[in-house]
Amino acid sequence: GAVVSQHPSWVICKSGTSVKIECRSLDFQATTMFWYRQFPKQSLMLMATSNEGSKATYEQGVEKDKFLINHASLTLSTLTVTSAHPEDSSFYICSAPLGTGNTEAFFGQGTRLTVV
């Protein structure tokens, strides 16, 4: 299947700092990518839809000023957690659909963020 690569796999940062997570589609172009967050023992929750060349669409309750999303090219979306706090510690996963319509979305391997 198609490959979506996420970097870094894990990161530890100090409270108050910002962290950038990259999501790349390696062998296909993705005009749309999706960012999820997963807390321990809980389901993946969609945070936002990243749209190439335009603003991201955030789900209700997700702070757009805290979770900055940039989709500058057809193969790269970035999620920046600004002024991170311990409660932002979570597993962040991106996905990218292979095309439009009824096509599978492939997931990255996820990024484990720990804020200390």
Add this chain to the structure above:
Amino acid sequence: QKEVEQDPGPLSVPEGAIVSLNCTYSNSAFQYFMWYRQYSRKGPELLMYTYSSGNKEDGRFTAQVDKSSKYISLFIRDSQPSDSATYLCAMSVTDSWGKLQFGAGTQVVVTP
């Protein structure tokens, strides 16, 4: 009430047994149903995909959807230790595979 309910387990079965997993949901508009497998600290990988009601079989895996009961199931036959993982159900109203509603995932442990 969560839109998608899934027992988190863990579910422990001996090697060779049938693993039975299920999810219930409340939104009758869901039409696309998926099962993903997720290993620890990895992203989910798609196992099965079903549109609307019915059964689908792929090797040792069988997915069932009963829209009238808002209930979906995944069966794994002849389970192997390598099947030990967390299994997530996911659903979508549209054919946009990105905007999925996930269950919490069931941890499965297959013991040799």
